[in-house]
Amino acid sequence: MKTNLLITAIIMIFISSCNVTNVTIPENAMAIIPAPLSMTIQKGNFLFSEKCRIVVSALDDDTKVAAETLALLIKNPTGMEIPVIEGTKAGRGSVFMTLDTAVKNNEGYTLRITPKKIIVRARTAAGLFYAVQTIRQLLPPDVEKESVIEGIQLSLPACDIVDEPAFTYRGMHLDVCRHMFPVEEIKKYIDMLAMHKMNTFHWHLTDDQGWRIEIKKLPELTKTGAYRKETVVGHARNKPNIFDGEAYGGFYTQEQIREIIDYAGSKFITVIPEIEMPGHSLAALASYPDIACTKGPxxxxxxxxVFSDVLCAGKEETFTFIQDVLTEVIDLFPGKYIHIGGDECPKIRWEKCPLCQKRIKDEGLADENELQSYFIRRIESFVTSKGKKIIGWDEILEGGLAPEATVMSWRGTEGGIAAARQKHDVIMTPTSFAYLDYYQTEPAGQPLAIGGYVPLEKVYSFNPLPEELTAEERKYILGVQGNVWTEYISTPEYLEYMAFPRAFAIAETGWTPDRLKDFDDFLARLEVLKTRYEALNLNYFKGEYRDTRKTANP
Structure with missing residues (x-):
């Protein structure tokens, strides 16, 4: 961490003896989140001028994304139109971007900034894009606003950076079922992920409290399932519940979903849809009650x-329904994964359902846990036939794991450990480190949240690689994800308040090797970047970032 500690020292010169909320930060302080693998600071600066050109060795739809992103950042405060051209080298005062197989990591890059030119090398277009995100964070916050500033000069500190991610999966989740968010807010959320080199957006689209994706073959899902008659007021554990008496709902059309998928794709972010099953399905049952074990209502x-009514595993109509839903979902989402939920499925209806009991007997299953495994395996077979893979919450381990399933470990890391030992891919997202709907500071004086206590320091401390696993087993840990459930998060402003900056700690955990992580260093870099977040009108949390409940080491 020598380089980062040096950066921190540079930053701290400016913030020592100051209240951290009232510091004066130099424009080009070397603050990058997530921290790069290595950085060497050189002498001098590179100055952008009207003579600058962005030269790309192989200009196509993918590589021009990085080049045009940089050109726009320069244009915003200066008004300069920097040409993007194809070529084999760049002259003085220009930027050269090239694809280079010498860079071994698919998302890695090297960045050399000298007073004469900037050279970016990456194995893929994604690597070029991540290099531009690094450049972005080294530029002043003025680049974030489309407002020309008379006389401004944009410069970058000379340095050499070699960088690559520690994990291939670096994601954030968003629940839009409990509360919806406008398309523009989802795009802003994606923007924040992209700036911090995250590559996956997990979109939770169906649940008990609302069905949010248009399925053309099953119109009742959005006619009925997308709307609830009212919403509980205050915390749901407070009994008797009080309700607001106001209808709530809506859904995303397939056109809007494509818009978001395309937007994310333009920033090298894959969108993974989640369609909950067999539990968390009240919205589906309200729309099509014939797929339930009982007659309802x-x-x-x-x-x-968690509700007792779930999809009936004994009815063929249930599987026909799911296949109809997933056929349209698969056609919409180009990524390789479909998340099928699988969590918190009570078995009480299955225990009393003659058709479910018949299915258990006919299939030679031991119990309802194995019935859930049968259910998941059957859905996996269908999804696999369409060229996709499934992800499920760690309950899909119960009763036996489907052959190609990836496990999202949320009830601690134990599910992920068990899955990795069975040679299944794993994404770590344990509640105690990665649930960003939990309180991030002491609850007194904070907006209502579901509970818990996961401060920024706790999020940052997470290491997705359990010590219990062997080196071979650790290869199955794909990465890490932060989750934002929205039972108590009803506005875009509150979403940003809860998600950020904790999502940035998730980003660093996914990108920077654990041996190089340092929370004090992270806080120093965060302090510098706050002016950028403010330029972006991000309503990030500004309170206590440290874990005040942590027991000091004796």
Whole structure:
């Protein structure tokens, strides 16, 4: 961490003896999140001028994304139109971007900034894009606003950076079922992920409290399932519940979904849709009650929690319904994964359902846990036939894991450990480190949240690679994800307040090797970047970032 400690020292010169909320930060302080693998600071600066050209060795739809992103950042405060051209080298005062197989990591890059030119090398277009995100964070915050500033000069400190991610999966989740968010807010959320080199957006689209994706073959899902008659007021654990008496709902059209997928793709972010099954399905049952174990009646959930009514595993109509849904979902989403939920599925209805009991007997299953495994395996077979893979929450381990399933370990890391030992891919997202709907500071004086306590320092401390695993087993840990459930998060402003900057700690955990992580260094870099977040009108949390409940080491 020598380089980062040097950067911190440079930053701290400016913030020593100051209240951290009132510091004066130099324009080009060397603050990058996530921290690069290595950085060497050189003498001098590179100055952008009207003579600058962005030269790309092989200009195509993918590589021009990075070049045009940089050109726009320069244009915003200066008004300069920097040409993007194809070529084999760049002259003095220009930027050269090239694809280079000598860079071994698919998302890695090297960045050399000298007073004469900037040279970016990457194995893929994604690597070029991540290099531009590094450049972006080294430029002044003025580049974030489309507002020309008379006389401004943009410069970058001379340095050499070699960088690559520690993990291939670096994601953030967003639940839009409990509360929806406008398309523009989702794009802003994606922007923040992209700036911090995250590559996956997990979009939770269906749940008890609302069905949010248009399925053309099954119109009742959005006619009925997208709307609840009212919503619980205050915390759901407070009994008796009080309700607001106001209808709530909506959904994303397939056109809007494509718009978001394309937008994310333009920033090298894959969107993974989640369609919950067999539990968390009240919205589906309210729309199509014939796929339930009982006759109901059903209504879209108006409070939070886990409900007894789930999809009937004994009816063929259930699987026909799911296949119809997933056929349209698979056609919409180009990524390789479909998340099928699988969590928090009570078995009480299955225990009493004659058709579910018949299925258990006919299939030679031991119990309802194995019935859930049968359910997941059957869905996996369908998804696999369409050229995709499934992800499920760690409950899909119960009763036996589907052959090609990836496990998202949320109830601690134990599920991920068990899956890795069975040679299944794993994404770590444990509640105690990665649930960003939990309180991030002491609850007193904070907006209502679901509970818990996951401060920034706790998020940052997470290491996705359990010590219990062997080196071979650790290869199955794909990466890390932060989750934002929205039972108590009802506005874009509150979403940003809860997600950021904790999501940036998730980003660094996914990108920077654990041996190089340093929380004090992270805080120093965060302090510099706050002016950038403010330029972006990000309503990030500004309170206590340290874990005040942590027991000091004796």
């Amino acid at each position: 059903f209504e879209v959930g108006t409070t939070w929690g």
